[in-house]
Amino acid sequence: MYRLELKKSILPPGSYYFSGNDAIVEGAIAAGCNYYGGYPITPSTEIMERIAVRFLETGGVFVQVEDELGAIASVIGASWAGAKAMTATSGPGFSLMQESIGYAAMTETPIVLVNVQRAGPSTGQATRVGSGDIMQAKWGSHGDYQVIAFCPWSVQEAYDQIIMAFNSAEKYRVPVFLLTEEAIGHLRETIQVKENIEVFSRRKKTGAPPFGTEEDDGVPPMPTFGEGERLLITGSTHDEYGLRQVSDPLVQAKLTSRLSNKILNKREQIVDYETYHTEDADLLVVSYGFTARSSLYAMEQLRRENKKVGMLRLKTIWPFADRIVKELGTKARKIFVPEMNRGQVAGEIMKYARCDVISYPQTNGEVIDPSTILKEMRRLL
Amino acid sequence: MTRDLGKYLRNVPTAFCPGCGHGILLGLILRAIDELELDFNNMVFVSGIGCGGWIPSPNFNADTLHTPHGRAIAYATGVKLFNPKLKVMVISGDGDLLDIGGNHLLHAAQRNLDVTVICANNMVYGQTGGQVCSTTPKDALTQTTTRGNPHRPLNICAVLAAAGASYVARYPVTQPFKLINSIKKALQTCGFSFIEALSTCPTQFGRRNRLDTPSLMLQFLKEKCIPIEKSLNLSTEALQEKIVTGEFTDGRD
Numbered sequence: 001m002y003r004l005e006l007k008k009s010i011l012p013p014g015s016y017y018f019s020g021n022d023a024i025v026e027g028a029i030a031a032g033c034n035y036y037g038g039y040p041i042t043p044s045t046e047i048m049e050r051i052a053v054r055f056l057e058t059g060g061v062f063v064q065v066e067d068e069l070g071a072i073a074s075v076i077g078a079s080w081a082g083a084k085a086m087t088a089t090s091g092p093g094f095s096l097m098q099e100s101i102g103y104a105a106m107t108e109t110p111i112v113l114v115n116v117q118r119a120g121p122s123t124g125q126a127t128r129v130g131s132g133d134i135m136q137a138k139w140g141s142h143g144d145y146q147v148i149a150f151c152p153w154s155v156q157e158a159y160d161q162i163i164m165a166f167n168s169a170e171k172y173r174v175p176v177f178l179l180t181e182e183a184i185g186h187l188r189e190t191i192q193v194k195e196n197i198e199v200f201s202r203r204k205k206t207g208a209p210p211f212g213t214e215e216d217d218g219v220p221p222m223p224t225f226g227e228g229e230r231l232l233i234t235g236s237t238h239d240e241y242g243l244r245q246v247s248d249p250l251v252q253a254k255l256t257s258r259l260s261n262k263i264l265n266k267r268e269q270i271v272d273y274e275t276y277h278t279e280d281a282d283l284l285v286v287s288y289g290f291t292a293r294s295s296l297y298a299m300e301q302l303r304r305e306n307k308k309v310g311m312l313r314l315k316t317i318w319p320f321a322d323r324i325v326k327e328l329g330t331k332a333r334k335i336f337v338p339e340m341n342r343g344q345v346a347g348e349i350m351k352y353a354r355c356d357v358i359s360y361p362q363t364n365g366e367v368i369d370p371s372t373i374l375k376e377m378r379r380l381l
Numbered sequence: 382m383t384r385d386l387g388k389y390l391r392n393v394p395t396a397f398c399p400g401c402g403h404g405i406l407l408g409l410i411l412r413a414i415d416e417l418e419l420d421f422n423n424m425v426f427v428s429g430i431g432c433g434g435w436i437p438s439p440n441f442n443a444d445t446l447h448t449p450h451g452r453a454i455a456y457a458t459g460v461k462l463f464n465p466k467l468k469v470m471v472i473s474g475d476g477d478l479l480d481i482g483g484n485h486l487l488h489a490a491q492r493n494l495d496v497t498v499i500c501a502n503n504m505v506y507g508q509t510g511g512q513v514c515s516t517t518p519k520d521a522l523t524q525t526t527t528r529g530n531p532h533r534p535l536n537i538c539a540v541l542a543a544a545g546a547s548y549v550a551r552y553p554v555t556q557p558f559k560l561i562n563s564i565k566k567a568l569q570t571c572g573f574s575f576i577e578a579l580s581t582c583p584t585q586f587g588r589r590n591r592l593d594t595p596s597l598m599l600q601f602l603k604e605k606c607i608p609i610e611k612s613l614n615l616s617t618e619a620l621q622e623k624i625v626t627g628e629f630t631d632g633r634d
Contacts, residue, residue: 035459066484069455070455070484070485073448076459077456077458077460081464081467085463103448232447
């Protein structure tokens, strides 16, 4: 469905001491990112600042525009002009971008959006951490659509996942998010850069319909402006050639179901997680992002005390890891979900787990302390 | 002068009402492109939501990008910056470009982005049923100004000239040859070029303002418009009744 290339890393292979935001830039460039449209917002701004300098060396196109509406719009335009394009923002900017996220989903435009989450709602606490945009990432724009969202717990994973984000965007022709947090964006760690990186590029097929395939859940090939394809691209309901069909119920039903199915039916390939001691765990902590670092500490401490605890760490948030949660949710007695929001993923877990699900919401603009998770888990044992 | 413009068009039914000025404008844009012998396969037409957005999409048989409401210029920015070899033209309505998309318009002019923008100004929100717009004449009746529009229309050409656009002009569809020449000039301009093309909407604007036939609406435009040169001698009060046409800046950047 797509072209696979092995690309030499732009950075010489080796160890680097990077912040999460730095690593995201280097990963994006390694994945082939050559367009960035952005607008400054704390705590994501360092991504744009580094891109502005690094693109001078790599030949990418960088523009700082008038607002976040314009940033994501220019990214979608560049994608149709042939770019691997991205933007980065935080909560308030993510809210403004929702309009064009829906457009990218509807027009099947590969784009990558990094959301370095901060404490909301509204302007909230700009320099403080949060994970309050989990549900917004899934449901933020109107209508039914699916996206892919990664959620890194380390600087290394931020680097690895931004590459995966570009590859998934190209493979599935869908907007892909890196839902990270202020605490990861500003965390500095040593990461390893490999020599060769697997990179996917969009498939092209001259004359093929750009918005339809034979399969109900297929991903059509994607042409580019200037190739003589005479593209009709619209956010209105359209047939396989892009011609607007704004009152035909069959076209609307076919398009919306394919837009969802092309992601949902590939869940097994997209969903990513890791498990610790789940074989015999009575109490399971489900965690993601920065919080999973604290959860790991608490879980390991309890294991040393021979307590039957385990952990499921979600590396992707959307599409949701329903199968593993269903499976572990029948084995474990209780599931504990500490989050830097009011229980957004806990609610999702309740949809699939049969056991008790206990949410630990913390929205004070601080990361959740390992001792807090340890204390709460002890109470549940 | 007749010529075959069929090669530029897809065979799709028109979305325009009888008497709509946008059909005239559509023809004039294609004539300008034809006279310049531009490669249609190398052009990208970006439009937003509203009647004006339907001029290029789906009618033009070239690459078209029909974007969310107000964002046409922002989308065009990405297209042009990533592939500067493409000739990028934004064609959309007054509500789309000036109201909801005003910030993108202003900043594209300030950055002098190398695209040509044609604003099909019918002085009203046509597609949603005839509500007031920033271009609606003072005292005009619309669905949302039933006692007359209390505001003066926005002089966007003056704004964009001040913002630093390379080429800014305003002509009505009642002056087709001037409009064709202006579009040709805009397309040959390096930097941001903007044309406010005054169009007619008998369906949503005219019928509430005693201009409910196509000819009355065209007559209205003819009477309202005066060239810049003649406007210089008019008093401020007299000018308020008029729409000044011509080139507002031709400052090759």
